[in-house]
Amino acid sequence: KKSAGLEKYFAQQNLMVGRLKTGTPPRLAKETVNFEVMEKQQGEEKEVFMSYLEHKNPHPRQTCCHITKTNTKTHEIIRKNIEKSAMYSGLISGVGPRYCPSIEDKIMRFADKESHQIFVEPEGLETNWIYPNGISTSLPPEVQQEYIRSIKGFEEAEIMQQGYAVEYDYIDPRNLNKNLRLKNTTNLFLAGQINGTTGYEEAGAQGVVAGINAAQHAKREQPWVPTRQNSYMGVLVDDLTRFGVSEPYRMFTSRAEHRLLLRQDNADARLFTEAKNLGLINNERESAFLQKQQDKKTILTSLKQTKTKLNNETKTAEELCKRNDVKENEVKELIATNNKRFTEVYYDVRYSGYVDKQKRELAKMKNLEEHDLGLIFDYSEVVGLSGELVEKLNNNKPKNLHDASLMEGITPAALNVLTIHLKKIDAIRAN
Numbered sequence: 001k002k003s004a005g006l007e008k009y010f011a012q013q014n015l016m017v018g019r020l021k022t023g024t025p026p027r028l029a030k031e032t033v034n035f036e037v038m039e040k041q042q043g044e045e046k047e048v049f050m051s052y053l054e055h056k057n058p059h060p061r062q063t064c065c066h067i068t069k070t071n072t073k074t075h076e077i078i079r080k081n082i083e084k085s086a087m088y089s090g091l092i093s094g095v096g097p098r099y100c101p102s103i104e105d106k107i108m109r110f111a112d113k114e115s116h117q118i119f120v121e122p123e124g125l126e127t128n129w130i131y132p133n134g135i136s137t138s139l140p141p142e143v144q145q146e147y148i149r150s151i152k153g154f155e156e157a158e159i160m161q162q163g164y165a166v167e168y169d170y171i172d173p174r175n176l177n178k179n180l181r182l183k184n185t186t187n188l189f190l191a192g193q194i195n196g197t198t199g200y201e202e203a204g205a206q207g208v209v210a211g212i213n214a215a216q217h218a219k220r221e222q223p224w225v226p227t228r229q230n231s232y233m234g235v236l237v238d239d240l241t242r243f244g245v246s247e248p249y250r251m252f253t254s255r256a257e258h259r260l261l262l263r264q265d266n267a268d269a270r271l272f273t274e275a276k277n278l279g280l281i282n283n284e285r286e287s288a289f290l291q292k293q294q295d296k297k298t299i300l301t302s303l304k305q306t307k308t309k310l311n312n313e314t315k316t317a318e319e320l321c322k323r324n325d326v327k328e329n330e331v332k333e334l335i336a337t338n339n340k341r342f343t344e345v346y347y348d349v350r351y352s353g354y355v356d357k358q359k360r361e362l363a364k365m366k367n368l369e370e371h372d373l374g375l376i377f378d379y380s381e382v383v384g385l386s387g388e389l390v391e392k393l394n395n396n397k398p399k400n401l402h403d404a405s406l407m408e409g410i411t412p413a414a415l416n417v418l419t420i421h422l423k424k425i426d427a428i429r430a431n
């Protein structure tokens with residue numbers, strides 16, 4: 001059912017800040033694609049589960065993807081027709097996602113490249129639709145047909161559905177509290193691309209946060225806010241509400257400063273207690289979780305107690321987990337376990353030193369305002385910064401490291417790079 005008047009309300013409150021856009025490629029009929037001439041990309045054989053209630057979701061049959069490329073002929077066709085692209089004619093003017101540009105964007109912005117890679121992905125096990133990932137477009141159908149057929153393996157390809165682009169409004173997410181409630185309302189929670197993000201997971205994660213908080217509000221209970229330390233949801237909500245967005249926001253692991261702690265396989269351990277307090281854990285989930293923790297404890301004890309000789313020195317299996325010359329499987333055999341939780345414990349132990357180091361580095365990052373950045377005139381001279389950060393730092397010209405740390409996308413690793421550069425400048429000046 002349509003919530004009538006919502007758009008008007010946002011407009012009246014002056015919350016809308018702009019337009020963002022996303023596109024999709026034309027879908028192709030599988031039987032018209034020549035896979036023989038493409039490079040094969042095998043599916044994942046290892047059974048990796050997102051949920052530890054894994055029996056509910058058996059690993060699906062795997063099928064393979066392929067790789068092909070655009071070429072100079074493809075680029076010529078697109079360049080010749082660029083004015084017909086909705087995105088270039090000005091019909092669609094929103095800002096697109098930096099990391100999945102349309103094929104028009106790629107060709108115009110990276111004119112020196114003679115080809116762009118395309119992942120040729122089956123859309124599913126039960127369909128004949130193929131998703132050529134990497135060539136999203138808003139060109140007219142006849143141009144799509146022409147450029148598709150210029151690509152190796154697509155010479156005879158039939159288009160099942162044309163590619164297209166979509167433009168949407170978003171509000172400045174700095175108008176939200178960290179529980180995703182609109183600041184000047186008592187009961188309106190926003191999640192998803194209306195907050196300036198793009199992506200299924202980004203929308204889903206915010207839906208969880210906003211949904212929990214809407215329920216908490218209805219029950220007259222305390223809001224729940226995820227933190228940067230306990231989840232990517234926390235990083236996402238904190239980034240959005242603190243920095244706002246200037247382009248569609250994607251949740252990259254590099255945005256988190258605690259990413260060694262934020263592993264997919266330990267999400268349950270990080271969030272179980274809070275989820276239980278919120279009434280979100282049923283008995284089945286709880287007993288699966290407790291069993292898993294018990295298994296992990298048993299494995300860790302075994303790692304600590306099992307000893308072996310390595311280069312004439314006695315080592316515990318726990319110590320071997322941290323060595324590069326001993327493989328995961330060798331440690332597993334040594335403690336004679338078949339427990340499927342072994343890998344998680346192995347990585348807990350293996351990364352423990354780095355996790356401690358990360359905590360120490362974070363502690364060192366105090367007094368940031370004392371580090372003056374005024375002597376850096378062009379950030380492209382700073383070795384180790386990504387192109388995106390160079391662009392943002394050159395545009396913003398922060399006064400000191402503290403100002404830089406408040407900018408969207410600046411990670412502790414980037415602050416480290418800047419600190420090293422400042423030390424170099426100091427050394428040069430001292431000479």
Ligand SMILES: Cc1cc2nc3c(=O)[nH]c(=O)nc-3n(C[C@H](O)[C@H](O)[C@H](O)COP(=O)(O)OP(=O)(O)OC[C@H]3O[C@@H](n4cnc5c(N)ncnc54)[C@H](O)[C@@H]3O)c2cc1C
Nearest residue numbers: 001002003006022023024166191192193194198199200203
């Ligand atoms: C062409 C295209 C390709 C994409 N490809 C990918 C991809 O490969 N991977 C990826 O991760 N992401 C992709 N995205 C992005 C992703 O689809 C979106 O970011 C995500 O689905 C947004 O989810 P949402 O719930 O915020 O919004 P939506 O999915 O748009 O849901 C909003 C819902 O609200 C309804 N609605 C609107 N107004 C009202 C109203 N007044 N009353 C009641 N209901 C209303 C709408 O009908 C809609 O159902 C793509 C997007 C597009 C457009």
